[in-house]
Amino acid sequence: MTTTLITGANTGIGFEMARQLTAAGHDVWIGARDLDRGRAAAEALGAHTVQLDVTDDGSVAAAVALLGDRVGRLDVLVNNAGVLGEVAPPAEMTVDQIRAVYETNVFGLVRVTRAFLPLLRRGAHPSVVNVTSGLGSFTLTGDPQRVESQYPLAAYGSSKTAVTMLTMQYARTIPDIRFNAVDPGQTATEFTGGLGHTVEQGASAAVRIATLGAAAPTGTATDADGTLPW
Template identity: 55%
Template sequence: MTTTLITGANRSLGLETARRLIEAGHTVYAGMRDLASGDAVAALGAIPVQLDVADQSSVDAALASLPELDVLVNNAGILGTSFTADDLDADAMASVLDTNVVGIVRVTQAALPLLRRSAHPVIVNVASGVGWPRFLTTEGTDEFPVPAIPYAASKAAVIALTVQYAKNLPGFRVNVSDPGYTATDFNRHGGHQTVTEGTDATVRLATLGADGPTGEFHNRAGRIDY
Protein backbone atom coordinates (compact mmCIF):
# COMPACT_ATOMS: atom_id res chain seq x y z
CA MET A 1 0.00 0.00 0.00
CA THR A 2 1.25 3.47 -0.92
CA THR A 3 1.00 6.09 1.84
CA THR A 4 0.52 9.66 0.68
CA LEU A 5 0.36 13.04 2.39
CA ILE A 6 -1.37 15.93 0.60
CA THR A 7 -1.21 19.44 2.01
CA GLY A 8 -4.18 21.76 1.55
CA ALA A 9 -6.33 18.70 0.95
CA ASN A 10 -9.68 19.85 2.32
CA ARG A 11 -11.00 21.56 -0.82
CA SER A 12 -10.66 22.17 -4.55
CA LEU A 13 -7.56 20.66 -6.18
CA GLY A 14 -6.31 19.08 -2.96
CA LEU A 15 -9.61 17.36 -2.27
CA GLU A 16 -9.85 16.03 -5.83
CA THR A 17 -6.26 14.81 -5.67
CA ALA A 18 -7.12 12.95 -2.47
CA ARG A 19 -10.17 11.38 -4.09
CA ARG A 20 -8.26 10.20 -7.12
CA LEU A 21 -5.30 8.82 -5.20
CA ILE A 22 -7.60 6.93 -2.83
CA GLU A 23 -9.27 5.53 -5.93
CA ALA A 24 -5.80 4.50 -7.14
CA GLY A 25 -5.26 2.54 -3.93
CA HIS A 26 -3.28 5.02 -1.82
CA THR A 27 -3.73 5.52 1.89
CA VAL A 28 -4.13 9.30 2.00
CA TYR A 29 -3.39 11.61 4.90
CA ALA A 30 -5.12 14.90 4.18
CA GLY A 31 -3.35 17.91 5.62
CA MET A 32 -5.39 20.99 6.49
CA ARG A 33 -5.10 23.99 8.79
CA ASP A 34 -8.46 23.44 10.49
CA LEU A 35 -9.67 19.91 11.19
CA ALA A 36 -13.22 21.25 11.40
CA SER A 37 -13.08 21.56 7.60
CA GLY A 38 -12.19 17.89 7.17
CA ASP A 39 -15.62 16.33 6.68
CA ALA A 40 -15.26 16.07 2.91
CA VAL A 41 -11.91 14.30 3.01
CA ALA A 42 -13.04 11.99 5.79
CA ALA A 43 -16.07 11.04 3.69
CA LEU A 44 -13.67 9.97 0.93
CA GLY A 45 -11.79 7.71 3.31
CA ALA A 46 -8.77 9.97 3.81
CA ILE A 47 -7.29 10.58 7.24
CA PRO A 48 -7.47 14.27 8.24
CA VAL A 49 -4.27 15.71 9.74
CA GLN A 50 -3.88 19.18 11.22
CA LEU A 51 -1.11 20.80 9.17
CA ASP A 52 -0.43 24.48 8.65
CA VAL A 53 2.50 24.80 6.23
CA ALA A 54 3.29 28.26 7.64
CA ASP A 55 3.75 26.89 11.19
CA GLN A 56 6.83 24.75 11.83
CA SER A 57 5.45 23.18 15.00
CA SER A 58 2.29 22.16 13.15
CA VAL A 59 4.36 20.66 10.32
CA ASP A 60 6.57 18.74 12.74
CA ALA A 61 3.60 17.36 14.67
CA ALA A 62 1.82 16.30 11.48
CA LEU A 63 4.81 14.41 10.12
CA ALA A 64 5.52 12.83 13.49
CA SER A 65 1.99 11.39 13.45
CA LEU A 66 2.53 9.45 10.20
CA PRO A 67 3.60 5.80 10.42
CA GLU A 68 5.25 5.88 6.99
CA LEU A 69 5.30 7.95 3.83
CA ASP A 70 5.85 7.17 0.15
CA VAL A 71 4.37 10.16 -1.66
CA LEU A 72 4.28 13.83 -0.65
CA VAL A 73 2.05 16.23 -2.58
CA ASN A 74 2.81 19.83 -1.67
CA ASN A 75 -0.48 21.36 -2.77
CA ALA A 76 -1.21 24.05 -0.16
CA GLY A 77 -0.91 27.64 -1.33
CA ILE A 78 -2.44 31.09 -1.12
CA LEU A 79 -3.20 33.73 -3.72
CA GLY A 80 -2.31 36.59 -1.42
CA THR A 81 -3.70 40.10 -1.05
CA SER A 82 -1.72 41.95 -3.73
CA PHE A 83 -2.88 41.93 -7.34
CA THR A 84 -1.09 44.95 -8.90
CA ALA A 85 2.12 46.90 -8.35
CA ASP A 86 0.07 49.65 -6.72
CA ASP A 87 -1.16 47.48 -3.84
CA LEU A 88 2.11 45.56 -3.37
CA ASP A 89 4.28 45.92 -0.29
CA ALA A 90 6.96 43.78 1.34
CA ASP A 91 4.56 42.20 3.83
CA ALA A 92 2.21 41.05 1.07
CA MET A 93 5.14 39.54 -0.80
CA ALA A 94 6.58 37.86 2.28
CA SER A 95 3.24 36.31 3.25
CA VAL A 96 2.81 34.58 -0.12
CA LEU A 97 6.41 33.40 -0.27
CA ASP A 98 6.23 32.07 3.29
CA THR A 99 3.25 29.85 2.50
CA ASN A 100 3.84 28.93 -1.13
CA VAL A 101 7.61 28.47 -1.11
CA VAL A 102 8.98 28.26 2.43
CA GLY A 103 5.96 26.14 3.35
CA ILE A 104 7.04 23.53 0.81
CA VAL A 105 10.52 23.52 2.31
CA ARG A 106 9.14 23.14 5.85
CA VAL A 107 7.01 20.16 4.90
CA THR A 108 9.56 18.52 2.60
CA GLN A 109 12.40 18.75 5.09
CA ALA A 110 10.22 17.32 7.85
CA ALA A 111 9.08 14.53 5.50
CA LEU A 112 12.52 13.48 4.27
CA PRO A 113 13.29 10.99 7.08
CA LEU A 114 10.05 9.09 6.35
CA LEU A 115 10.42 9.34 2.58
CA ARG A 116 13.98 8.00 2.76
CA ARG A 117 12.59 4.80 4.31
CA SER A 118 10.30 4.29 1.33
CA ALA A 119 11.31 1.93 -1.47
CA HIS A 120 9.97 4.43 -3.99
CA PRO A 121 9.80 8.01 -2.65
CA VAL A 122 7.89 10.58 -4.70
CA ILE A 123 7.41 14.33 -4.24
CA VAL A 124 5.02 16.44 -6.32
CA ASN A 125 4.99 20.21 -5.89
CA VAL A 126 1.94 22.00 -7.26
CA ALA A 127 2.99 25.20 -9.02
CA SER A 128 1.25 27.06 -11.84
CA GLY A 129 1.82 28.22 -15.39
CA VAL A 130 1.63 31.69 -13.83
CA GLY A 131 5.17 31.00 -12.61
CA TRP A 132 6.42 30.26 -16.12
CA PRO A 133 7.85 33.36 -17.91
CA ARG A 134 7.08 32.03 -21.39
CA PHE A 135 3.39 31.74 -20.54
CA LEU A 136 3.30 35.11 -18.76
CA THR A 137 4.75 36.85 -21.81
CA THR A 138 2.83 35.07 -24.57
CA GLU A 139 -0.40 36.76 -25.61
CA GLY A 140 -3.32 34.37 -25.83
CA THR A 141 -2.28 32.17 -22.92
CA ASP A 142 -4.38 31.98 -19.76
CA GLU A 143 -1.43 33.36 -17.82
CA PHE A 144 -0.68 36.47 -19.90
CA PRO A 145 -3.38 38.73 -18.37
CA VAL A 146 -2.38 37.96 -14.76
CA PRO A 147 -0.85 41.08 -13.12
CA ALA A 148 -0.21 39.70 -9.59
CA ILE A 149 3.47 39.77 -8.64
CA PRO A 150 3.70 37.70 -5.40
CA TYR A 151 1.76 34.67 -6.65
CA ALA A 152 3.66 34.51 -9.95
CA ALA A 153 7.01 34.91 -8.22
CA SER A 154 6.17 32.24 -5.67
CA LYS A 155 5.22 29.71 -8.33
CA ALA A 156 8.37 30.46 -10.32
CA ALA A 157 10.32 29.71 -7.14
CA VAL A 158 8.44 26.43 -6.68
CA ILE A 159 9.50 25.31 -10.15
CA ALA A 160 13.15 26.15 -9.42
CA LEU A 161 13.20 24.53 -5.98
CA THR A 162 11.70 21.37 -7.48
CA VAL A 163 14.55 21.10 -9.98
CA GLN A 164 17.08 21.61 -7.19
CA TYR A 165 15.44 19.04 -4.90
CA ALA A 166 15.48 16.53 -7.78
CA LYS A 167 19.22 17.08 -8.24
CA ASN A 168 19.82 16.66 -4.51
CA LEU A 169 17.63 13.55 -4.15
CA PRO A 170 18.60 11.26 -7.03
CA GLY A 171 16.80 8.25 -5.54
CA PHE A 172 13.50 10.16 -5.49
CA ARG A 173 11.06 11.15 -8.21
CA VAL A 174 10.61 14.91 -7.62
CA ASN A 175 8.46 16.84 -10.08
CA VAL A 176 6.26 19.92 -10.33
CA SER A 177 2.76 20.21 -11.77
CA ASP A 178 0.76 22.97 -13.42
CA PRO A 179 -2.98 22.46 -12.82
CA GLY A 180 -3.91 24.96 -15.53
CA TYR A 181 -6.79 27.42 -15.36
CA THR A 182 -9.14 25.36 -13.22
CA ALA A 183 -12.44 26.40 -11.66
CA THR A 184 -11.63 26.71 -7.94
CA ASP A 185 -12.20 29.07 -5.02
CA PHE A 186 -8.98 30.86 -6.08
CA ASN A 187 -10.62 32.29 -9.19
CA ARG A 188 -14.24 32.30 -8.01
CA HIS A 189 -14.74 29.20 -10.16
CA GLY A 190 -13.97 31.14 -13.33
CA GLY A 191 -11.47 28.64 -14.76
CA HIS A 192 -12.37 26.64 -17.85
CA GLN A 193 -11.11 23.28 -16.53
CA THR A 194 -12.77 20.97 -14.04
CA VAL A 195 -10.93 20.01 -10.86
CA THR A 196 -10.47 16.55 -12.34
CA GLU A 197 -8.72 18.03 -15.37
CA GLY A 198 -6.77 20.30 -13.04
CA THR A 199 -5.40 17.35 -11.08
CA ASP A 200 -4.42 15.22 -14.08
CA ALA A 201 -0.75 16.21 -13.96
CA THR A 202 -0.47 16.00 -10.18
CA VAL A 203 -2.05 12.55 -10.03
CA ARG A 204 0.07 11.26 -12.89
CA LEU A 205 3.26 12.49 -11.21
CA ALA A 206 2.16 11.11 -7.83
CA THR A 207 1.75 7.64 -9.32
CA LEU A 208 5.01 7.45 -11.28
CA GLY A 209 6.98 4.24 -11.36
CA ALA A 210 10.58 4.07 -10.18
CA ASP A 211 11.73 4.64 -13.77
CA GLY A 212 9.65 7.80 -14.18
CA PRO A 213 11.05 11.27 -14.83
CA THR A 214 12.39 13.58 -12.15
CA GLY A 215 13.03 17.32 -12.08
CA GLU A 216 10.35 17.99 -14.68
CA PHE A 217 7.44 20.43 -15.01
CA HIS A 218 4.21 18.90 -16.30
CA ASN A 219 0.69 19.98 -17.12
CA ARG A 220 -2.14 17.68 -18.13
CA ALA A 221 -0.79 17.49 -21.69
CA GLY A 222 2.62 16.28 -20.52
CA ARG A 223 6.05 17.78 -19.98
CA ILE A 224 6.49 21.55 -20.27
CA ASP A 225 9.86 22.13 -21.88
CA TYR A 226 12.26 24.44 -20.11
Protein backbone atom coordinates in the same frame (compact mmCIF):
# COMPACT_ATOMS: atom_id res chain seq x y z
CA MET B 1 -0.18 0.19 -0.14
CA THR B 2 1.20 3.57 -1.17
CA THR B 3 0.98 6.14 1.62
CA THR B 4 0.38 9.65 0.28
CA LEU B 5 0.17 12.98 2.09
CA ILE B 6 -1.40 15.98 0.35
CA THR B 7 -1.13 19.41 1.97
CA GLY B 8 -4.09 21.76 1.73
CA ALA B 9 -6.30 18.90 0.62
CA ASN B 10 -9.61 19.52 2.35
CA THR B 11 -10.95 21.54 -0.58
CA GLY B 12 -10.45 22.40 -4.26
CA ILE B 13 -7.82 20.68 -6.39
CA GLY B 14 -6.19 19.10 -3.34
CA PHE B 15 -9.44 17.38 -2.40
CA GLU B 16 -9.83 16.11 -5.96
CA MET B 17 -6.27 14.78 -5.91
CA ALA B 18 -7.13 12.97 -2.69
CA ARG B 19 -10.28 11.54 -4.23
CA GLN B 20 -8.52 10.26 -7.33
CA LEU B 21 -5.56 8.83 -5.45
CA THR B 22 -7.83 7.11 -2.93
CA ALA B 23 -9.69 5.56 -5.85
CA ALA B 24 -6.32 4.46 -7.28
CA GLY B 25 -5.61 2.53 -4.09
CA HIS B 26 -3.41 4.99 -2.21
CA ASP B 27 -3.68 5.33 1.55
CA VAL B 28 -4.26 9.09 1.53
CA TRP B 29 -3.64 11.54 4.34
CA ILE B 30 -5.31 14.93 4.00
CA GLY B 31 -3.24 17.72 5.50
CA ALA B 32 -5.45 20.60 6.66
CA ARG B 33 -4.95 23.69 8.81
CA ASP B 34 -8.48 23.27 10.19
CA LEU B 35 -8.67 19.77 11.64
CA ASP B 36 -12.48 19.66 11.62
CA ARG B 37 -12.62 20.49 7.93
CA GLY B 38 -9.88 17.99 7.27
CA ARG B 39 -11.79 15.28 9.10
CA ALA B 40 -14.96 16.01 7.14
CA ALA B 41 -13.06 15.78 3.85
CA ALA B 42 -11.30 12.58 4.91
CA GLU B 43 -14.54 10.94 6.02
CA ALA B 44 -16.12 11.74 2.65
CA LEU B 45 -13.31 9.91 0.87
CA GLY B 46 -12.40 7.11 3.26
CA ALA B 47 -9.03 8.79 3.84
CA HIS B 48 -7.15 9.99 6.94
CA THR B 49 -6.47 13.50 8.13
CA VAL B 50 -3.69 15.29 9.96
CA GLN B 51 -3.58 18.86 11.25
CA LEU B 52 -0.95 20.58 9.14
CA ASP B 53 -0.24 24.29 8.84
CA VAL B 54 2.70 24.57 6.45
CA THR B 55 3.66 27.96 7.91
CA ASP B 56 4.11 26.58 11.44
CA ASP B 57 7.16 24.57 12.53
CA GLY B 58 5.32 22.96 15.44
CA SER B 59 2.39 21.87 13.31
CA VAL B 60 4.66 20.31 10.68
CA ALA B 61 6.75 18.52 13.31
CA ALA B 62 3.61 17.12 14.92
CA ALA B 63 2.37 15.87 11.54
CA VAL B 64 5.70 14.11 10.92
CA ALA B 65 5.49 12.49 14.36
CA LEU B 66 1.90 11.34 13.78
CA LEU B 67 2.62 9.72 10.42
CA GLY B 68 5.81 8.26 11.81
CA ASP B 69 3.88 6.61 14.64
CA ARG B 70 0.88 5.54 12.56
CA VAL B 71 2.56 4.47 9.33
CA GLY B 72 6.33 4.66 9.76
CA ARG B 73 7.00 5.94 6.26
CA LEU B 74 5.76 8.20 3.46
CA ASP B 75 5.77 7.19 -0.21
CA VAL B 76 4.35 10.30 -1.87
CA LEU B 77 4.26 13.89 -0.67
CA VAL B 78 2.15 16.36 -2.64
CA ASN B 79 2.96 19.97 -1.74
CA ASN B 80 -0.37 21.44 -2.79
CA ALA B 81 -1.08 24.09 -0.13
CA GLY B 82 -1.02 27.56 -1.64
CA VAL B 83 -2.49 31.03 -1.31
CA LEU B 84 -3.18 33.78 -3.82
CA GLY B 85 -2.63 36.58 -1.35
CA GLU B 86 -3.75 40.18 -1.74
CA VAL B 87 -4.09 41.23 -5.35
CA ALA B 88 -2.45 44.59 -6.01
CA PRO B 89 -0.67 46.26 -8.94
CA PRO B 90 3.00 45.29 -8.76
CA ALA B 91 4.06 48.94 -8.33
CA GLU B 92 1.90 49.19 -5.21
CA MET B 93 2.76 45.87 -3.60
CA THR B 94 4.41 45.91 -0.22
CA VAL B 95 7.03 43.56 1.16
CA ASP B 96 4.49 42.27 3.68
CA GLN B 97 2.02 41.39 0.93
CA ILE B 98 4.67 39.41 -0.94
CA ARG B 99 6.01 37.79 2.21
CA ALA B 100 2.53 36.50 3.13
CA VAL B 101 2.32 34.60 -0.17
CA TYR B 102 5.86 33.26 0.06
CA GLU B 103 5.30 32.06 3.64
CA THR B 104 2.86 29.43 2.36
CA ASN B 105 3.79 28.84 -1.27
CA VAL B 106 7.58 28.79 -0.94
CA PHE B 107 8.76 28.65 2.66
CA GLY B 108 5.93 26.26 3.57
CA LEU B 109 6.97 23.91 0.80
CA VAL B 110 10.58 23.97 2.00
CA ARG B 111 9.53 23.45 5.63
CA VAL B 112 7.31 20.46 4.84
CA THR B 113 9.73 18.85 2.39
CA ARG B 114 12.69 19.06 4.75
CA ALA B 115 10.68 17.75 7.71
CA PHE B 116 9.32 14.73 5.82
CA LEU B 117 12.57 13.65 4.17
CA PRO B 118 13.31 10.99 6.84
CA LEU B 119 9.89 9.37 6.37
CA LEU B 120 10.18 9.61 2.58
CA ARG B 121 13.51 7.81 2.71
CA ARG B 122 11.71 4.90 4.40
CA GLY B 123 9.12 4.79 1.62
CA ALA B 124 8.92 2.66 -1.49
CA HIS B 125 10.11 4.66 -4.53
CA PRO B 126 9.55 7.97 -2.69
CA SER B 127 8.20 10.86 -4.70
CA VAL B 128 7.53 14.55 -4.05
CA VAL B 129 5.05 16.37 -6.29
CA ASN B 130 5.13 20.16 -6.06
CA VAL B 131 2.16 22.12 -7.39
CA THR B 132 3.42 25.01 -9.48
CA SER B 133 1.64 27.26 -12.00
CA GLY B 134 1.99 28.55 -15.53
CA LEU B 135 1.69 31.98 -13.90
CA GLY B 136 5.30 31.45 -12.86
CA SER B 137 6.45 30.65 -16.40
CA PHE B 138 8.39 33.35 -18.27
CA THR B 139 7.30 31.85 -21.59
CA LEU B 140 3.59 31.65 -20.83
CA THR B 141 3.25 34.98 -19.05
CA GLY B 142 5.01 36.61 -22.01
CA ASP B 143 2.68 35.10 -24.60
CA PRO B 144 -0.36 37.36 -25.23
CA GLN B 145 -2.27 34.37 -26.58
CA ARG B 146 -2.06 32.58 -23.23
CA VAL B 147 -4.41 33.17 -20.30
CA GLU B 148 -1.39 33.34 -17.98
CA SER B 149 -0.37 36.66 -19.57
CA GLN B 150 -3.66 38.29 -18.55
CA TYR B 151 -3.08 38.22 -14.78
CA PRO B 152 -0.42 40.54 -13.26
CA LEU B 153 -0.10 38.45 -10.10
CA ALA B 154 3.47 39.32 -9.16
CA ALA B 155 3.50 37.74 -5.70
CA TYR B 156 1.72 34.52 -6.63
CA GLY B 157 3.42 34.14 -10.01
CA SER B 158 6.92 34.71 -8.69
CA SER B 159 6.27 32.31 -5.81
CA LYS B 160 5.47 29.60 -8.34
CA THR B 161 8.62 30.41 -10.32
CA ALA B 162 10.46 29.71 -7.06
CA VAL B 163 8.53 26.45 -6.57
CA THR B 164 9.63 25.17 -9.96
CA MET B 165 13.28 26.08 -9.39
CA LEU B 166 13.26 24.54 -5.92
CA THR B 167 11.89 21.36 -7.47
CA MET B 168 14.74 21.25 -9.97
CA GLN B 169 17.35 21.86 -7.25
CA TYR B 170 15.91 19.15 -5.02
CA ALA B 171 15.88 16.74 -7.98
CA ARG B 172 19.52 17.46 -8.80
CA THR B 173 20.79 17.04 -5.26
CA ILE B 174 18.55 14.32 -3.74
CA PRO B 175 18.82 11.40 -6.15
CA ASP B 176 17.12 8.85 -3.90
CA ILE B 177 13.78 10.74 -4.04
CA ARG B 178 11.93 11.83 -7.16
CA PHE B 179 10.95 15.51 -7.35
CA ASN B 180 8.58 16.87 -9.99
CA ALA B 181 6.54 20.05 -10.48
CA VAL B 182 3.02 19.97 -11.91
CA ASP B 183 0.75 22.74 -13.14
CA PRO B 184 -3.00 22.17 -12.72
CA GLY B 185 -3.76 24.99 -15.18
CA GLN B 186 -6.63 27.40 -14.70
CA THR B 187 -9.11 25.27 -12.76
CA ALA B 188 -12.66 26.17 -11.80
CA THR B 189 -12.41 26.43 -8.01
CA GLU B 190 -13.03 29.05 -5.36
CA PHE B 191 -9.39 30.05 -5.85
CA THR B 192 -10.04 31.18 -9.46
CA GLY B 193 -13.57 32.45 -8.97
CA GLY B 194 -14.93 29.43 -10.84
CA LEU B 195 -12.98 30.07 -14.05
CA GLY B 196 -11.24 27.33 -15.99
CA HIS B 197 -11.47 23.62 -16.60
CA THR B 198 -12.81 21.01 -14.19
CA VAL B 199 -11.11 19.99 -10.95
CA GLU B 200 -10.78 16.51 -12.42
CA GLN B 201 -8.63 17.96 -15.20
CA GLY B 202 -6.77 20.18 -12.76
CA ALA B 203 -5.78 17.25 -10.56
CA SER B 204 -4.75 14.98 -13.41
CA ALA B 205 -1.10 16.07 -13.80
CA ALA B 206 -0.34 15.53 -10.11
CA VAL B 207 -2.21 12.24 -9.99
CA ARG B 208 -0.31 10.95 -13.02
CA ILE B 209 3.08 11.56 -11.41
CA ALA B 210 1.94 10.31 -8.00
CA THR B 211 0.81 6.97 -9.43
CA LEU B 212 3.92 6.20 -11.50
CA GLY B 213 5.82 4.64 -8.61
CA ALA B 214 9.24 3.36 -9.67
CA ALA B 215 8.61 4.67 -13.20
CA ALA B 216 8.31 8.30 -12.05
CA PRO B 217 10.85 10.67 -13.59
CA THR B 218 12.62 13.37 -11.61
CA GLY B 219 13.30 17.01 -12.31
CA THR B 220 10.35 17.60 -14.63
CA ALA B 221 7.73 20.35 -14.88
CA THR B 222 4.54 19.25 -16.60
CA ASP B 223 0.87 19.95 -17.04
CA ALA B 224 -1.91 17.78 -18.43
CA ASP B 225 -0.59 18.34 -21.98
CA GLY B 226 3.06 17.54 -21.34
CA THR B 227 6.19 19.57 -20.64
CA LEU B 228 5.53 23.00 -19.16
CA PRO B 229 7.55 25.71 -20.92
CA TRP B 230 9.73 27.93 -18.76
